[in-house]
Amino acid sequence: MALTRTRAPIAAAALLVAMSALGARPALAAPTAQQVEAVFLFYFTQFVAWPPAAFADPHSPIVIGVLGDDPFEGSLDQAVAGERVNGRPIVVRHLQSIGDAASCHVLYISASEAAQLPQILSALKGRNVLTVSDLAHFAQTGGMIRFVLVDQHVRLRINAQAARAAGLTLSSKLLSAAVPAEPGES
Numbered sequence: 001m002a003l004t005r006t007r008a009p010i011a012a013a014a015l016l017v018a019m020s021a022l023g024a025r026p027a028l029a030a031p032t033a034q035q036v037e038a039v040f041l042f043y044f045t046q047f048v049a050w051p052p053a054a055f056a057d058p059h060s061p062i063v064i065g066v067l068g069d070d071p072f073e074g075s076l077d078q079a080v081a082g083e084r085v086n087g088r089p090i091v092v093r094h095l096q097s098i099g100d101a102a103s104c105h106v107l108y109i110s111a112s113e114a115a116q117l118p119q120i121l122s123a124l125k126g127r128n129v130l131t132v133s134d135l136a137h138f139a140q141t142g143g144m145i146r147f148v149l150v151d152q153h154v155r156l157r158i159n160a161q162a163a164r165a166a167g168l169t170l171s172s173k174l175l176s177a178a179v180p181a182e183p184g185e186s
Contacts, residue, residue: 034075037147041132045085045090046171049168051167062105064080067098068096068112069112080092109135117133117141132145134146134147144162156177
């Protein structure tokens with residue numbers, strides 16, 4: 001599948017950042033899907049606008065939470081190390097329960113939490129939390145951004161309606177990077 005002009009720059013940037021954040025050289029092996037997903041999680045902080053009430057104060061960090069088993073093996077921590085978005089530092093928190101997720105701005109829901117997905121999404125209703133996962137049918141069940149592999153490349157399926165319901169504004173650049181769902185897929 002060829003990238004359109006709007007998707008190519010974001011995908012290329014994500015790949016280059018993933019490689020540089022991990023100290024890789026272009027001649028070395030390509031980054032894993034999890035490394036690319038980690039970089040996308042960082043990029044989401046730049047392409048999503050949260051309402052001011054989502055932060056305790058103007059200097060509060062943007063919190064990326066990982067709920068359940070961490071598939072990133074440190075690459076998410078490396079991708080955000082020392083980064084700031086709109087003057088806010090970015091921090092990663094590894095969570096074991098949904099109760100800890102209320103303070104997150106971006107929440108990656110791991111495959112280990114698949115059985116609890118309906119309860120997790122229900123608990124986050126009305127909160128300004130961008131939900132992200134690679135679970136099947138994630139966007140159909142109310143999740144906001146799903147990572148999918150298309151021709152061995154990480155792509156995005158976006159449920160913009162769920163994001164709007166959470167009070168989040170997704171950049172048109174982020175929306176244009178999404179690929180349409182295949183029949184029966186989300």
